[in-house]
């Protein structure tokens with residue numbers, strides 16, 4: 001039987017996953033149908049996964065009903081019996097072959113009319129053969145440690161039974177995909193008709209459409225796997241940052257790629273990087289912003305040193321998916337370059353860097369100096385394109401735009417609720433009690449969206465950009481009207497509501513705080529605005545005062561960590577002032593006098609709070625390239641009320657349901673924020689790439705990145721990228737062997753320019769006629785899978801290091817077992833036991849000699865010395881702050897226990913503003929449902945506080961987590 005590998009793919013290879021996805025394309029005329037799936041033999045029989053695929057396959061090819069309930073089960077059948085069954089049912093020859101421990105390949109010729117009905121054209125089908133027993137499962141690939149809930153599929157049959165997508169919505173899916181080059185495209189609708197699988201459906205389609213599969217000789221099975229992994233990496237529980245957002249942004253990016261100015265010059269590799277960058281740009285987003293992660297001392301914040309924390313994580317997760325799917329392997333010799341491009345793209349989406357990019361873009365346009373024939377300029381434009389795509393929702397037609405607005409605000413408000421429960425200052429735009437969706441939208445449109453899209457329009461000057469501007473304007477008006485109406489309503493309420501308790505000061509604060517401005521979204525350029533800050537004592541006193549994120553038992557040996565230093569009043573700590581020169585003193589006076597109060601308020605919103613290390617902070621005011629960079633900014637005000645003596649207990653109570661955790665030295669990865677379900681043990685797989693290496697160059701914002709950002713001197717086939725390729729091989733379940741060194745790849749021919757069609761303006765048939773590239777093959781593939789080409793072979797048994805190796809590291813190791821600080825080198829016994837979930841603290845330590853403890857000495861993947869442990873900042877256990885002392889430092893006017901939001905608003909808000917719709921569940925609207933109906937659907941009832949408490953896991957101190965949940 002002739003086989004065309006890769007025509008159809010399936011699968012997940014872990015027996016814990018009861019899911020199989022099959023796709024089909026007929027690159028060779030639709031003559032063959034191959035279904036490959038993973039499964040394990042159990043007692044000579046195939047596991048349920050095989051049976052599920054078989055059942056789905058049977059249904060696919062012959063329309064036979066499921067055998068479930070008929071008393072028979074494929075699960076009971078041996079492979080030959082399954083084969084026979086399917087053969088009988090489908091009327092085709094099935095050859096279950098190439099069986100090994102993990103895979104079974106079934107091959108069948110696609111000759112019958114029935115099959116041709118499905119596969120006669122260049123198309124794919126999608127089988128969802130998820131086992132009914134796995135309606136809930138967790139996925140431990142990603143570092144946010146959420147328990148994953150399987151997305152509730154929107155079609156009953158897909159959710160409750162194994163079904164064929166094409167059986168249900170084939171025509172609609174195809175229709176949607178035909179229109180995926182149009183700006184009015186509705187990702188929610190695609191999600192609906194694709195049964196909850198819009199992300200892989202769109203992306204595989206686009207890969208076909210652009211001819212990337214052919215050009216790069218990619219196996220469609222692996223490509224499916226890639227996008228399935230990415231889809232699973234998005235949290236379906238996030239109202240906004242979920243896989244539909246990824247679909248939406250990818251589709252927007254696709255539209256931009258069709259713009260004449262771009263498509264004329266873009267290369268196939270850039271297309272691929274743009275699509276993957278877009279779809280993965282928020283991968284594993286925890287639904288809270290960077291500020292929250294920093295405030296709660298999340299392991300990701302520590303890992304990435306508070307610099308573009310989420311974006312670094314998204315990028316690293318994307319690389320993990322590329323590796324795990326096997327696509328990276330197939331992309332030799334383009335892999336390094338692709339990863340660099342993806343990195344550049346994803347890191348550019350850091351909203352904190354908005355001003356930096358905008359300034360640069362404006363300069364280019366003013367000087368008319370963008371030369372799209374230059375790779376460097378193309379790269380920059382693609383970064384801008386992705387940034388535009390990322391915040392494109394204000395420029396979509398109202399019903400779509402409105403829906404995204406509700407969703408994003410819902411996510412903000414959820415974060416606000418978490419903050420409130422943790423007694424963290426509530427970020428202004430997350431404070432549902434004092435703001436509204438309309439207010440947020442007016443601010444976002446005005447200060448973030450409009451400036452960027454104005455420049456984008458100046459660059460494109462196209463039909464698309466014109467209509468985007470029109471939509472932006474009309475949507476803006478709608479929000480402004482809504483805001484006005486709300487204000488009128490509030491005024492009326494105020495008139496009838498005496499407010500004797502509110503002082504003038506408070507009133508002034510209230511008024512300024514209710515205006516959403518740019519500072520709610522991004523920090524002001526070049527301004528050294530310090531937020532009313534954290535009641536954190538000086539470093540000296542810190543040594544004797546436990547801080548929020550330091551476990552109680554480590555208090556006496558607290559290191560002078562760099563964390564939260566920014567919140568120390570400058571000038572009060574002379575010993576460290578030099579290295580904190582980007583931090584201004586708290587200037588409540590100057591803020592008031594210079595009218596910065598409002599900005600100061602907003603500032604907290606942006607999530608840009610960042611902590612500077614000397615190296616990073618050097619890019620503060622002095623660095624015109626990064627005027628808004630996080631290192632210019634101060635962290636959020638303190639977690640003031642977390643600093644009381646009972647904070648740990650309270651936190652534990654909040655997080656663990658009254659379990660007061662003893663502090664242990666066992667380090668455990670920290671959860672990012674409350675998962676929907678109690679934590680259960682997860683399997684950490686190879687995609688936990690962050691854990692494998694944590695070099696300083698990982699960070700956007702390190703000195704190299706800063707200086708070279710926007711330029712791409714390191715994007716060269718001849719030069720390896722300046723970041724390490726994760727040594728993921730050692731974690732991959734498929735790779736127990738030592739990674740081999742790669743041979744250097746010969747320089748490849750530059751890919752021919754794409755021949756793309758402007759889909760927006762062309763009729764569909766013409767599009768198809770002209771479509772895709774069908775790019776040429778440029779190279780051979782001989783890179784070994786999952787291997788860091790720059791990593792020298794070592795005698796260390798890398799294969800011992802497993803994704804699921806124990807988290808705990810010995811506190812004391814002998815000197816000779818210490819790593820020689822080689823990046824990515826694993827030398828010690830401890831290292832070989834180290835898991836993917838090794839706590840981030842191992843990634844950095846701080847020199848003891850440095851009085852200010854600001855010099856980050858990177859990076860031994862595992863630092864095991866006693867000193868290291870002594871000086872580790874441990875998780876996020878609360879630190880006691882003497883309120884009085886702290887008050888004094890802040891001028892005596894700030895109560896630590898006062899529920900003051902970061903913007904300085906009085907917590908004793910007398911009147912609670914009307915609660916507005918905040919968005920809500922991921923309800924997908926069919927096109928004929930109006931926005932009002934949707935708004936109703938999205939109205940989220942205030943949560944039961946107890947339920948919130950029960951759900952809270954955010955900023956869980958690592959010790960608490962260890963005690964509260966068994967992770968070993």
Ligand SMILES: Nc1ncnc2c1ncn2[C@@H]1O[C@@H]2COP(=O)(O)O[C@H]2[C@H]1O
Pocket residue numbers: 282349351390391393394404405408440441444
């Ligand atoms: N309509 C909107 N209103 C307010 N904030 C938004 C809106 N759209 C996008 N954003 C913010 O802009 C950010 C862009 O990057 P993210 O997608 O990570 O997260 C996004 C939101 O925080």
Ligand SMILES: [Zn+2]
Pocket residue numbers: 245249281282390
């Ligand atoms: Zn995004």
